Amino acid sequence: MTIGFFDSGIGGVTVLAESLRRLPAEDYLYMADTLHVPYGTKSKEDVQIYVLEAVDRMIRQGIDALVVACNTATSITINELRERYSLPIIGMEPAxxxxxxxxxxxxxxxxxxxxxxxxxxxxxxxxxxxxxxxxxxxxxxxxxxxxxxxxxxxxxxxxxxxxxxxxxxxxxxxxxxxxxxxxxxxxxxxxxxxxxxxxxxxxxGNVGTVRRLMAQLTRYGITADKGSGRVRFMCTGDEPEYLAKMQTALTLLQEAAVTPVSSE
Missing domain, CATH: 3.40.50.1860 (Rossmann fold)
Known part of the structure; x- marks a missing residue:
């Protein structure tokens, strides 16, 4: 099973790190929309287009579930994403x-x-x-x-x-x-x-988001623990240096073992 994580940039890597801690035996695909980061100062209409295009690309990669690891993207596109795709889709909102x-x-x-x-x-x-x-x-x-x-x-x-x-x-x-x-x-x-x-x-909201992911996997009857903990990074700009940046961010989070007071 492959769980997809989407964000405009490296922010969602913090959620990915929490998921790896709680679901270490899954495979992961992380997509960053580096062509359009940041979302927070752009128009709602533009962000809708950016997110749908990026998620379409992720779907073609064969993900089994999707975490929209971005509060801005969730607030704008989560309903449309759930209407468009039948896989489990978990969004984020401020805690x-x-x-x-x-x-x-x-x-x-x-x-x-x-x-x-x-x-x-x-x-x-x-x-x-x-x-x-x-x-x-x-x-x-x-x-x-x-x-x-x-x-x-x-x-x-x-x-x-x-x-x-x-x-x-x-x-x-x-x-x-x-x-x-x-x-x-x-x-x-x-x-x-x-x-x-x-x-x-x-x-x-990271811990709460991953808990909802786990609950949705159970609800959809998706068998867990069938992967190897492999993480693959992608970005819409296809920049090798950004792929390295995401891996560095994940490594730093894992080494620091940061456990903030997170809530669901």
């Missing part, structure tokens, strides 16, 4: 629901970091409206962060200055949880832990 549940007793707010396009979508507004009865969720667009990540910009001073500038107008004593609503953002978790007050928890 707002578990964050609200975890944070309710504290009386503090939840701050969601996400791309501008994710925050503009009706799917996101519906999610917040459904779970945020007490009005504790606030959203912060970080349009530059995917660019930084794709450039492998992880310098602690540069990125620390960036986050401090974005958070300058926020009284962080009022917040209990920060939600990383884009898979690219997870690479900056350790920098954020150094920057944010110690009482603030950081959550993402």
């Amino acid at each position: 707002v629901k578990p964050a609200v549940e975890m944070n309710r007793a504290t009386g503090k707010k939840v701050l969601v970091f996400a791309t501008p396009l994710t925050l503009q979508q009706p799917r996101y507004y519906a999610l917040v409206s459904r779970v945020d009865e007490e009005g504790i969720v606030e959203s912060l667009p970080l349009p530059e962060l995917v660019h930084y990540c794709e450039a492998l910009q992880f310098d602690r001073k540069i990125m620390g200055d960036y986050f401090r500038s974005k958070l300058a107008s926020y009284d962080l004593n009022n917040y209990g949880i920060v939600v990383l609503g884009c898979t690219h953002y997870i690479y900056y978790e350790e920098i954020l832990r150094e920057l944010l007050p110690p009482h603030i928890q950081i959550v993402d």
Whole structure:
């Protein structure tokens, strides 16, 4: 069995790493849409076209299940993908629901970091409206962060200055949880832990996404543990250097054994 993972760039590698940890005996195909990364600052119509074209290419490679490891792509195309294909398709959304549940007793707010396009979508507004009865969720667009990540910009001073500038107008004593609503953002978790007050928890949706993948494989009766743990990388631009970058990102995640506070 081959499980497909799709993202605009290297962000979804964080989800792939979690899947490899929980499903080590499957085979994987990871596709990055390097011709069009980042999605978060583009139009909804363009992103729809990009995602459908890339997933069509993945389907031709013979995947048995698909994880759309991108919050922006999920918010825009997940329904159309499920209508078009009969295989299990798992999307991602910012971990707002578990964050609200975890944070309710504290009386503090939840701050969601996400791309501008994710925050503009009706799917996101519906999610917040459904779970945020007490009005504790606030959203912060970080349009530059995917660019930084794709450039492998992880310098602690540069990125620390960036986050401090974005958070300058926020009284962080009022917040209990920060939600990383884009898979690219997870690479900056350790920098954020150094920057944010110690009482603030950081959550993402990776563990919950992989749990849903496992449940869907069972629901569809797809036999697991028939692969070898092989990972094959592809990108729409067919750049050898980007293929190497994705492999490096996966290796670093596995070596670091990063286990952020993830939620479903």
